[in-house]
Amino acid sequence: MTTQTSAILLFARSAHLDARDKGMCGGERFIAELTAQTKLKARRAGLPVFHIDEKSQTGTTFGERLGNAMKSIYDQGIEHLLVIGNDSPDLRTKSLQGAVELLEEGKTVFGPTADGGTYLIGINREHFDFESFILLPWQEKNLFEALLYWTLSVGGRCEVLPSLLDLDAPEDCQNWRSPSRFFASRMYQLLLSFLSVRPILRRVWENPDFDLHVSVPFNKGSPY
Template sequence: MNKKTAILVFANSSKEELLNKPIIGGEKLFTELTKKTLRVVESSGLPFFVFTEKNQSGSNFGERFVNAIQDTYALGYENVITIGNDTPHLNKKHLLDSAKQLENKKFVLGPSSDGGFYLMGLHKSQFNLSTFLELPWQSKKLAKSLSIMIDTSKIEVTRLEVLHDIDSLEDLKIIAKLSSKFSRILTTIISWIINAEKGIFDRSKQLKGIYLLSSFYNKGSPSFMAYV
């Protein structure tokens, strides 16, 4: 076991996740995703810490995330691997490969398909609290700003494969096409959410059709019919 490296799981509770990701059935989805993530983390054999809204500190996402990294280093670890709970294709190999690269003081990034990252691994010498606080967290500028920071510091970077994370229903639909290796319960939840959304869409179209049909046969005032 690599006792110098710790995994930081930065994940809010399902109820908190739904405030930023309003997905039908999302509470069950994020509960199961968190369970899956923790199983993967435990299988790596590396020490890990989970930061939810209950033990995060800061007034915004950037502060909370950066402070969590700082808190993990304060426990005596030299390397930190940060992940979330919304990347279902994350596996043990991603974590162990990252830990191996960190032994050589490489900066590790796992890029996500939306331009952000699902994993970041760094040695404590590469972490500067004020610099990281200034990054444009939760914006499309993050990847570029992070790249500039790395290039300026002349840090050698190792990039993992691109994975999809879940921020919206559209992301979930993409994930569903790649879900052959998911557990039965997670696959069932994803299918249910997509079918539920489709059902609402179909029902909406049906109601709209009924409304238009009733309007067409309406024998109301000439002024109204003139604009139908």
């Protein structure tokens, strides 16, 4: 059992499953790098980090799997829990540290996304009502609004962080790409490789008889 009372849960599946369900064929290495970078940012916050992927998740629905994952961490003595995914590349360690401070003041913390979801959920153990939490409209466009009402229903006080983009589809990756971003970084180079090969992969997927003879430059780097 940990002696600390605050922790971060990275709730993220393997790159293979994530890419498949998000329609990001060819984006597995990019997603793996997203996960690795998110985990590194979380560890730099100076808290215990729990990564729960599909191998450790239990439950039939998304809400059940997330709720069970959170409950398993609360049961280890954690009182203040931040939950993040792997698909918000603009999330920073400083934001995580600030969110933990708000949690430890007794507040519930949410980081909204432009599509109505969240990139960060911070809930104190005393405000975590499992039965109602798992029934929230997970993966729906009204999730953030529902979370606000849910917090009031369990007696919590909300603090809302600035909105960030989350990468739920290839189009989101295209929108995130910007000349001002990190040209030399491994993540950005993997993103460019994925976006450059995506139209070809789509043609192969839509037409199994398509004859693929193309060379796409790619810097493999370290495997994950």
